[in-house]
Amino acid sequence: MSRAQYRVGTWIGWGFFADLANGLALTFGYMFSRPVTMQYPDQEKWLPYPRYRGHHFLKRDEEGEIKCVACELCAQICPCDCIEVVPYEDENGKRHPAKFEIDTARCLFCGLCEDACPADAIALGQQYEFSSFSSRDLVIGRDDLLAKPGKAATGGGVVAARLNTKKDVLVETEETQGYDWWRNIRRT
Amino acid sequence: MELVVALGLIVFKVAFLIAILLLLPLPLTWLERKVAGHMQQRMGPMRVGWHGLLQPVADGIKLLTKEDHIPAEADRFLFKLAPILALAPPFVVFVAVPFGESVSVLGTEITLYVSNMNVALLFVFAVIGIEVYGVIFGGWAANSKYAVLGSLRTCAQMISYEIPMGFAVIGVVMLAQSMSLLDIVRAQADVWNVVYQPVGFFVFFVAGLAEAQRIPFDLAEAEGDLGAGFHTEYSGIRFAFFMVSEYAIVLLVSVLVVILFFGGWNGVLVPLPPLLWFVLKVAFFVYLFIWFRFTFPRYRYDQLMAIGWKVLLPLSMANIIITGVLLGAVAAP
Numbered sequence: 001m002s003r004a005q006y007r008v009g010t011w012i013g014w015g016f017f018a019d020l021a022n023g024l025a026l027t028f029g030y031m032f033s034r035p036v037t038m039q040y041p042d043q044e045k046w047l048p049y050p051r052y053r054g055h056h057f058l059k060r061d062e063e064g065e066i067k068c069v070a071c072e073l074c075a076q077i078c079p080c081d082c083i084e085v086v087p088y089e090d091e092n093g094k095r096h097p098a099k100f101e102i103d104t105a106r107c108l109f110c111g112l113c114e115d116a117c118p119a120d121a122i123a124l125g126q127q128y129e130f131s132s133f134s135s136r137d138l139v140i141g142r143d144d145l146l147a148k149p150g151k152a153a154t155g156g157g158v159v160a161a162r163l164n165t166k167k168d169v170l171v172e173t174e175e176t177q178g179y180d181w182w183r184n185i186r187r188t
Numbered sequence: 189m190e191l192v193v194a195l196g197l198i199v200f201k202v203a204f205l206i207a208i209l210l211l212l213p214l215p216l217t218w219l220e221r222k223v224a225g226h227m228q229q230r231m232g233p234m235r236v237g238w239h240g241l242l243q244p245v246a247d248g249i250k251l252l253t254k255e256d257h258i259p260a261e262a263d264r265f266l267f268k269l270a271p272i273l274a275l276a277p278p279f280v281v282f283v284a285v286p287f288g289e290s291v292s293v294l295g296t297e298i299t300l301y302v303s304n305m306n307v308a309l310l311f312v313f314a315v316i317g318i319e320v321y322g323v324i325f326g327g328w329a330a331n332s333k334y335a336v337l338g339s340l341r342t343c344a345q346m347i348s349y350e351i352p353m354g355f356a357v358i359g360v361v362m363l364a365q366s367m368s369l370l371d372i373v374r375a376q377a378d379v380w381n382v383v384y385q386p387v388g389f390f391v392f393f394v395a396g397l398a399e400a401q402r403i404p405f406d407l408a409e410a411e412g413d414l415g416a417g418f419h420t421e422y423s424g425i426r427f428a429f430f431m432v433s434e435y436a437i438v439l440l441v442s443v444l445v446v447i448l449f450f451g452g453w454n455g456v457l458v459p460l461p462p463l464l465w466f467v468l469k470v471a472f473f474v475y476l477f478i479w480f481r482f483t484f485p486r487y488r489y490d491q492l493m494a495i496g497w498k499v500l501l502p503l504s505m506a507n508i509i510i511t512g513v514l515l516g517a518v519a520a521p
């Protein structure tokens with residue numbers, strides 16, 4: 001088709017609103033496509049990747065002893081000044097934290113404490129559901145930090161979940177295969 | 189006794205109409221958000237009730253209980269008047285709009301319209317014109333730059349669509365030889381007007397989009413560039429008034445399109461009850477409004493004025509002349 005013919009065709013198309021009709025057809029088609037929405041927390045839940053920086057946790061060594069040596073480097077580097085460490089010395093002459101508090105209400109989850117720690121004792125884990133009605137509840141103590149879940153092993157998966165208003169989001173399945181984010185996105 | 193029954197009927201019909209018009213925005217907002225969601229591959233409201241069906245109720249309660257705030261520098265009288273001015277005309281207009289011929293209940297013939305005016309069409313256009321003042325006053329009284337810009341645009345918009353809209357229906361009036369909406373529908377018993385008046389329909393529909401202030405002509409609201417346009421400063425129940433008014437006008441324009449161009453309650457092919465035909469057709473046009481909203485971008489207001497004056501007005505005038513000539517040619521032996 002010659003250029004002039006093509007141009008005439010375009011003009012005739014405009015005359016009959018071909019472009020508008022195209023747009024309408026496209027949106028109508030999309031209306032019956034599957035939504036990409038992830039219904040968190042009613043039906044699905046996303047599991048973080050290993051690199052995700054969620055709630056902090058403190059590690060233990062092989063003997064079950066807390067790894068932290070209470071050097072306070074994390075407290076020093078923290079840009080938000082939200083870590084408070086009080087050391088003590090146990091019977092073997094080892095330093096450990098008597099008190100280790102992180103104010104997660106102030107924390108910006110930069111991960112600098114994890115980088116600074118010489119004993120590889122603190123890290124940012126996979127938990128991301130810890131909202132609270134009171135900012136006091138967000139000050140997390142040593143024993144709670146020890147109990148927090150660690151880094152995600154696989155990650156990126158989406159599992160079935162359902163909202164439990166009393167406790168937490170319940171995860172019902174354990175399969176954590178990678179999630180295809182393009183699952184329902186139409187590529188035209 | 190006769191008089192009491194007749195009066196009671198009218199009161200009942202009016203009350204029924206008001207109830208429908210006040211309640212219909214609830215499912216319509218839900219539908220609009222659902223359609224919007226699915227067109228954008230989202231789900232729309234899901235949390236309140238089954239698939240968010242009760243979301244409009246929750247929104248309604250929220251709007252009713254919110255603080256009714258009037259800006260300090262606002263013109264208080266106009267500010268309070270504007271939502272009422274916007275809300276009342278669409279309700280008044282429906283007095284003149286028929287929904288069908290009549291049904292017989294308990295041996296009594298009940299007509300499906302409140303009144304059969306012989307100048308119904310004129311009445312509709314006269315009253316619906318007042319609605320624009322609600323928008324203009326609302327924007328002006330709020331004393332906010334976004335609101336004023338919104339109402340300025342409405343002024344520009346109004347003068348460019350009202351005239352083609354009025355001209356577009358003259359062809360219909362010529363065909364039906366009457367201004368009564370009832371007679372216009374009756375005249376379409378065999379062939380719908382859209383067959384004879386495709387240009388008239390086009391002009392009326394585009395002008396109707398502008399009248400209802402919906403995308404692609406929602407310049408007064410234009411949430412992208414004006415916050416919320418003329419009702420930026422409104423909150424609570426007054427804001428709800430504007431919302432109800434918007435949906436009532438969408439409904440009105442759909443009803444008018446159906447009555448004037450799509451044969452009203454006259455069915456085609458499938459024999460369904462007339463009222464059902466009417467409702468189905470109106471529902472289609474309401475859906476079309478929503479569909480348009482999530483398909484097209486917004487026109488600039490100089491573009492809208494150009495469309496109004498340079499395209500719609502000549503088209504509607506040509507439509508009148510050609511209809512007249514053809515009618516004359518058919519009438520002359």
Ligand code: SF4
Binds near residue numbers: 074106109111
């Ligand atoms: S993540 Fe950053 S802000 Fe939070 S405690 Fe560690 S160093 Fe401080």
Ligand code: SF4
Binds near residue numbers: 068069
């Ligand atoms: S967590 Fe690491 S950096 Fe912080 S006090 Fe303990 S050993 Fe030092």
